[in-house]
Amino acid sequence: MAATTQRQRAIKRLQMDGIEQALFANPLSVRWLTGIDVPGGSAENPSLLWYDEGEFTLLVENGFAAQAASFGAQKGCHVRDYLGYTIQQPIDKPGKLARLLAEVAEGGLDETDVIGIETQSLSLNLWWAVRRLLPGGYDLTPIDGWLEPLRAVKTPEEIAIIREGFRLTDIGHVAGRAAVQAGAREIDVWTAVQSAVEQAAGKRMQLGNDCIVGHRPTNNIGGPPADITIRPDDSFILDLSVIHKGYWTDSCATYYAGTPTAQQVTLHTFVEEALAYAISLIKPGTVAKEIDEKVRGFMAKGGYKVYPHHTGHGIGLTGHEAARIVPYNDEVLEAGMVIMLEPGIYFPGVTSVRLEDGLLVTETGAEILSGHDKRLP
Amino acid sequence: MAATTQRQRAIKRLQMDGIEQALFANPLSVRWLTGIDVPGGSAENPSLLWYDEGEFTLLVENGFAAQAASFGAQKGCHVRDYLGYTIQQPIDKPGKLARLLAEVAEGGLDETDVIGIETQSLSLNLWWAVRRLLPGGYDLTPIDGWLEPLRAVKTPEEIAIIREGFRLTDIGHVAGRAAVQAGAREIDVWTAVQSAVEQAAGKRMQLGNDCIVGHRPTNNIGGPPADITIRPDDSFILDLSVIHKGYWTDSCATYYAGTPTAQQVTLHTFVEEALAYAISLIKPGTVAKEIDEKVRGFMAKGGYKVYPHHTGHGIGLTGHEAARIVPYNDEVLEAGMVIMLEPGIYFPGVTSVRLEDGLLVTETGAEILSGHDKRLP
Numbered sequence: 001m002a003a004t005t006q007r008q009r010a011i012k013r014l015q016m017d018g019i020e021q022a023l024f025a026n027p028l029s030v031r032w033l034t035g036i037d038v039p040g041g042s043a044e045n046p047s048l049l050w051y052d053e054g055e056f057t058l059l060v061e062n063g064f065a066a067q068a069a070s071f072g073a074q075k076g077c078h079v080r081d082y083l084g085y086t087i088q089q090p091i092d093k094p095g096k097l098a099r100l101l102a103e104v105a106e107g108g109l110d111e112t113d114v115i116g117i118e119t120q121s122l123s124l125n126l127w128w129a130v131r132r133l134l135p136g137g138y139d140l141t142p143i144d145g146w147l148e149p150l151r152a153v154k155t156p157e158e159i160a161i162i163r164e165g166f167r168l169t170d171i172g173h174v175a176g177r178a179a180v181q182a183g184a185r186e187i188d189v190w191t192a193v194q195s196a197v198e199q200a201a202g203k204r205m206q207l208g209n210d211c212i213v214g215h216r217p218t219n220n221i222g223g224p225p226a227d228i229t230i231r232p233d234d235s236f237i238l239d240l241s242v243i244h245k246g247y248w249t250d251s252c253a254t255y256y257a258g259t260p261t262a263q264q265v266t267l268h269t270f271v272e273e274a275l276a277y278a279i280s281l282i283k284p285g286t287v288a289k290e291i292d293e294k295v296r297g298f299m300a301k302g303g304y305k306v307y308p309h310h311t312g313h314g315i316g317l318t319g320h321e322a323a324r325i326v327p328y329n330d331e332v333l334e335a336g337m338v339i340m341l342e343p344g345i346y347f348p349g350v351t352s353v354r355l356e357d358g359l360l361v362t363e364t365g366a367e368i369l370s371g372h373d374k375r376l377p
Numbered sequence: 378m379a380a381t382t383q384r385q386r387a388i389k390r391l392q393m394d395g396i397e398q399a400l401f402a403n404p405l406s407v408r409w410l411t412g413i414d415v416p417g418g419s420a421e422n423p424s425l426l427w428y429d430e431g432e433f434t435l436l437v438e439n440g441f442a443a444q445a446a447s448f449g450a451q452k453g454c455h456v457r458d459y460l461g462y463t464i465q466q467p468i469d470k471p472g473k474l475a476r477l478l479a480e481v482a483e484g485g486l487d488e489t490d491v492i493g494i495e496t497q498s499l500s501l502n503l504w505w506a507v508r509r510l511l512p513g514g515y516d517l518t519p520i521d522g523w524l525e526p527l528r529a530v531k532t533p534e535e536i537a538i539i540r541e542g543f544r545l546t547d548i549g550h551v552a553g554r555a556a557v558q559a560g561a562r563e564i565d566v567w568t569a570v571q572s573a574v575e576q577a578a579g580k581r582m583q584l585g586n587d588c589i590v591g592h593r594p595t596n597n598i599g600g601p602p603a604d605i606t607i608r609p610d611d612s613f614i615l616d617l618s619v620i621h622k623g624y625w626t627d628s629c630a631t632y633y634a635g636t637p638t639a640q641q642v643t644l645h646t647f648v649e650e651a652l653a654y655a656i657s658l659i660k661p662g663t664v665a666k667e668i669d670e671k672v673r674g675f676m677a678k679g680g681y682k683v684y685p686h687h688t689g690h691g692i693g694l695t696g697h698e699a700a701r702i703v704p705y706n707d708e709v710l711e712a713g714m715v716i717m718l719e720p721g722i723y724f725p726g727v728t729s730v731r732l733e734d735g736l737l738v739t740e741t742g743a744e745i746l747s748g749h750d751k752r753l754p
Contacts, residue, residue: 087687087703094497094521117501120471124496124504125521142502144471191575195568202564202604227579310464326464 002074002157003035009150011054014116019141021108022051022116023101023130028317029118029147030058034071035157037246038064045084046097048126051116052108059100061093080104098129109133116143152314152322153336158247159360162315162338165244166358166369168205169251172197172240173372176211180255182232186211186225189236197242208319210239210252214351221309221346221354232258235351239342241319248319250340252356253374260376267345267353268376274298274343275355275374278311282339282359282366288329295325295343304345307354312341315358337361338369379451379534380412386527388431391493396518398485399428399493400478400507405694406495406524407435411448412534414623415441422461423474425503428493429485436477438470457481475506486510493520529691529699530713535624536737539692539715542621543735543746545582546628549574549617550749553588557632559609563588563602566613574619585696587616587629591728598686598723598731609635612728616719618696625696627717629733630751637753644722644730645753651675651720652732652751655688659716659736659743665706672702672720681722684731689718692735714738715746 010033014022024030030049031037038047038060045064050057055076060068061084072079080103082096109115115134117127119142154162175196179189190211198205210222214235222239230236239252254268278295292311299306312325315338323331323339333339339361344354355374359366387410391399401407407426408414415424415437422441427434432453437445438461449456457480459473486492492511494504496519531539552573556566567588575582587599591612599616607613616629631645655672669688676683689702692715700708700716710716716738721731732751736743 087685087701087705089705090701119501119505122501124494124499124501125519127501127504128496144502185576185579187575187579187581190581191572195572198564198568199562202562204564204567204601224581308464324464328464328466 003033004074005155006032006035006150007056007076010051010147013146013150014051014143017114017116017141019114019116019143020053021105021114022143023105023118023122024049024051025118025121025123025126026144027121028151029121031246031317032147032151034058034068034077036068036071038068046093048097048101050101050104050108057104059097059104094123094125098126101126102129102133105130106133109135114139114141116141116146118142118144120144148322151316152331153334154316154338155336158316159336159338161245161247162249163369165242165247165249166251166371168197168201168242168244169240169249170371171200172207172242173238173251173253176238176240177253177255177373180230180236180238180257182230182234182257184230186213186228186230189230189238190225193238193240201244206243208239208241208243208248209250210237212237214254214353215349217349220348220352221307221344230257233261235260235264235353237352237354239354239356246317248315248317249370250315250319250356250358251370251372252342252344252354253372254353254355256377261351264351264353265376267351270302270304271343271345271353271355272374274302275341275357278341278343279357279359279366279368282333282341282361284333284335284361284363286333288323288325288331288333289327292325292327292329295341299343299345307344307346309342309344311343312339314339333361335361335363339366380410381451382532383409383412383527384433384453387428387524390523390527391428391520394491394493394518396491396493396520397430398482398491399520400482400495400499401426401428402495402498402500402503403521404498405528406498408623408694409524409528411435411445411454413445413448415445423470425474425478427478427481427485434481436474436481471500471502475503478503479506479510482507483510486512491516491518493518493523495519495521497521525699528693529708530711531693531715532713535693536713536715538622538624539626540746542619542624542626543628543748545574545578545619545621546617546626547748548577549584549619550615550628550630553615553617554630554632554750557607557613557615557634559607559611559634561607563590563605563607566607566615567602570615570617578621583620585616585618585620585625586627587614589614591631591730592726594726597725597729598684598721607634610638612637612641612730614729614731616731616733623694625692625694626747627692627696627733627735628747628749629719629721629731630749631730631732633754638728641728641730642753644728647679647681648720648722648730648732649751651679652718652734655718655720656734656736656743656745659710659718659738661710661712661738661740663710665700665702665708665710666704669702669704669706672718676720676722684721684723686719686721688720689716691716710738712738712740716743
């Protein structure tokens with residue numbers, strides 16, 4: 001993925017604020033601006049992206065230099081690497097990255113007066129590597145969070161990746177629906193789901209989120225799978241995210257160990273209606289908090305206690321991002337956003353139901369990206 | 378786990394250098410000094426540990442405050458939390474952590490003159506929260522890597538956790554040995570291993586490392602499982618780590634899809650001898666690089682190209698840590714260290730064999746902690 005659009009959006013934003021040099025240290029920023037899935041920002045494999053008046057230089061460990069080469073082959077893009085694993089000397093990735101950064105930054109800082117920094121991700125030792133090169137009179141502008149609103153509207157390449165991710169997610173749900181049986185445990189359902197997704201992908205995948213029986217006595221909203229056995233009349237929440245090429249999906253279905261009880265049928269049918277109603281509200285120009293308010297109102301009118309979590313959220317390089325569908329959010333939906341919606345009803349100790357779809361906001365409304373079967377058995 | 382020993386070792390080291398206040402930002406340091414498995418240091422769930430003349434304060438997101446309470450109940454230990462997930466306002470964990478840090482640090486900084494900082498893990502925004510409180514004439518001492526040598530000798534509580542981890546690792550190998558069959562793929566072996574470990578643990582586990590057929594044409598030493606099919610005469614390297622309560626195990630076996638070829642039998646037998654020889658060298662007082670040199674010498678004398686990787690390494694809160702068994706390392710083994718040894722022979726495009734055991738250095742020699750079956754079929 002070339003990520004040309006992403007860099008154009010970022011350059012425009014930086015120029016608007018008169019920023020000539022910038023240092024992107026947040027791994028999500030590095031991923032988004034380069035378009036390649038290089039491990040970044042972790043203590044284990046630190047990566048950085050240096051910006052200098054329209055040009056970008058990716059700093060990676062040498063073990064990932066081959067993977068990064070396609071980025072460096074593009075106009076205005078460069079790759080530099082530092083020594084990672086070796087048996088000939090102590091491994092010192094942060095120290096070696098700091099020295100490389102100083103080398104890369106040096107040329108660009110002679111006449112800098114405004115430098116942008118992602119201060120929440122840049123470690124102190126890396127900052128020192130830059131600071132000692134800076135002339136006396138510079139301005140430092142924190143640019144934390146600047147890219148998040150730019151990331152909300154997805155490019156066609158990003159949407160294609162997210163679609164692939166949803167196909168893997170659907171495969172996980174088929175396995176999950178089959179695995180929810182009385183006597184099996186939450187963890188057994190999880191291993192069935194995980195194995196199905198990884199076997200379909202032909203590789204290890206990072207997966208989330210919730211895999212729990214509805215009869216959990218306190219938090220029956222979500223959580224990782226545990227050694228808890230499914231009973232014959234249990235509902236089961238499988239809220240599944242697949243991280244594919246760096247991009248998250250999300251999805252939720254509620255499955256049943258046996259024939260659903262009358263109460264479960266009533267709840268499930270109502271949540272289906274709530275989700276359909278929520279989906280009907282998704283179109284460009286809608287304000288996030290208004291969707292939130294309306295869907296909560298729908299639950300309350302049905303006589304149910306309103307869920308304590310978000311009504312929905314954007315997805316992309318994270319599992320929860322702009323636009324959040326929550327009470328305070330004035331953000332306006334735009335075509336190209338990918339939004340999750342997930343109403344639920346929870347009776348701790350008894351049962352719980354949540355259903356979730358992923359929507360691509362289109363020029364005229366929304367397209368459902370998730371394809372999992374959320375119906376009653 | 379109380380981690381009292383860990384804090385005593387750290388306090389001694391800090392006092393020796395005249396450090397009165399310190400800020401531990403490396404998640405491994407936070408984990409080791411608190412003894413609890415609170416997610417730390419990631420952008421997702423940042424945690425910090427503030428040290429002030431013998432007392433420790435753990436700063437965590439409110440969602441983990443209950444988990445952290447057992448730490449706060451100990452003498453000289455405190456827990457403070459900041460707001461994480463909310464639907465009422467934007468989630469701003471780094472900003473909220475910075476404000477909490479300023480509040481916690483303020484009292485202790487009045488008369489500070491030497492403050493220790495893990496500069497490779499502390500982000501610039503968190504540093505700013507402290508710096509603006511500091512009096513003019515302070516000294517800042519980077520304390521990156523200080524705890525790593527202190528972590529090398531494990532406490533009895535740590536060894537107990539690592540033993541539990543090895544029992545889960547052994548379960549993974551039983552499943553892996555059975556799953557290596559002609560026609561199955563690397564990823565199928567992996568899902569069998571992963572499912573067995575997670576089902577035994579009753580929860581999701583973080584797992585590593587290598588799961589590959591010996592006939593890979595270039596790198597047949599290691600790598601994650603891919604969509605590569607096992608052939609009838611293939612060897613298969615399963616190098617498995619289980620991260621249990623924050624502590625890594627490690628282990629490697631070589632399995633065979635059918636009856637091993639004469640060459641495979643020869644290689645396997647030789648690597649068994651090399652591993653037994655390496656194990657015989659492990660005892661307190663031995664210098665790491667001398668073990669490395671001797672085992673490499675053993676391979677060369679056998680007429681084999683010497684493996685390009687380490688001969689071994691310590692394990693603990695990371696998968697590769699002190700004491701590294703590599704050519705440059707003068708560190709001396711001590712009782713309580715946990716050391717992996719892993720000689721291997723690699724013929725790219727043909728076959729590869731590696732065997733690995735985990736050793737607890739005892740007063741008189743070594744105890745093998747790994748219990749997986751590394752024998753020929």
